[in-house]
Amino acid sequence: QQQVKQSPQSLIVQKGGISIINCAYENTAFDYFPWYQQFPGKGPALLIAIRPDVSEKKEGRFTISFNKSAKQFSLHIMDSQPGDSATYFCADGDPNTDKLIFGTGTRLQVFP
Amino acid sequence: DSGVTQTPKHLITATGQRVTLRCSPRSGDLSVYWYQQSLDQGLQFLIQYYNGEERAKGNILERFSAQQFPDLHSELNLSSLELGDSALYFCASSVGAGGPHEQYFGPGTRLTVT
Numbered sequence: 001q002q003q004v005k006q007s008p009q010s011l012i013v014q015k016g017g018i019s020i021i022n023c024a025y026e027n028t029a030f031d032y033f034p035w036y037q038q039f040p041g042k043g044p045a046l047l048i049a050i051r052p053d054v055s056e057k058k059e060g061r062f063t064i065s066f067n068k069s070a071k072q073f074s075l076h077i078m079d080s081q082p083g084d085s086a087t088y089f090c091a092d093g094d095p096n097t098d099k100l101i102f103g104t105g106t107r108l109q110v111f112p
Numbered sequence: 113d114s115g116v117t118q119t120p121k122h123l124i125t126a127t128g129q130r131v132t133l134r135c136s137p138r139s140g141d142l143s144v145y146w147y148q149q150s151l152d153q154g155l156q157f158l159i160q161y162y163n164g165e166e167r168a169k170g171n172i173l174e175r176f177s178a179q180q181f182p183d184l185h186s187e188l189n190l191s192s193l194e195l196g197d198s199a200l201y202f203c204a205s206s207v208g209a210g211g212p213h214e215q216y217f218g219p220g221t222r223l224t225v226t
Contacts, residue, residue: 032212043202043217044155045114051212089155093212097168098143100215102155 006103019077023090032093116218130191135203150199162209
């Protein structure tokens with residue numbers, strides 16, 4: 001069973017701070033690494049995604065850093081806001097089946 | 113709003129029963145995926161259909177089945193329900209298959225088996 005190890009399980013950040021969530025994958029064949037944001041009672045929403053041919057991708061306050069040799073990637077949320085409080089999931093895209101293998105999730109709480 | 117719709121939003125049923133969950137993908141999307149989200153197992157891929165054909169299977173129980181119809185909507189059938197089947201069931205859709213495509217999730221169906 002392929003795994004994606006996500007950490008930390010929960011994160012508390014003050015408004016304006018930087019939130020950092022890390023993921024590690026096993027299969028080097030994976031070629032797509034999205035991050036999803038999920039609010040209570042809602043479905044996961046695609047936040048940002050990266051392919052392994054780049055080391056970093058930035059969209060607004062959200063940045064993915066990708067380290068292919070270490071098989072790790074992380075999500076950085078700059079200037080974290082209370083509205084960012086949600087659960088974040090990393091995932092790996094299996095190129096053979098299209099399925100996403102999800103991490104266990106990180107519950108982020110941003111306090112004003 | 114992702115453009116993926118799922119019905120019903122909530123479903124409460126008894127053990128041993130059978131239910132059908134419905135999903136309509138985003139306009140233009142040919143692939144439909146089903147995922148199960150539970151507290152102990154997290155988000156798990158169940159099955160994928162592409163343009164009416166089954167493309168990939170994950171950890172889907174034999175009591176569960178799915179299909180995708182010519183209008184591309186999909187249904188997930190859960191039978192002989194057990195307490196452990198209580199979970200959130202999400203449908204996602206993407207444009208195509210055979211490569212990294214962005215998957216957009218619906219709002220989910222919360223299934224409670226009593």
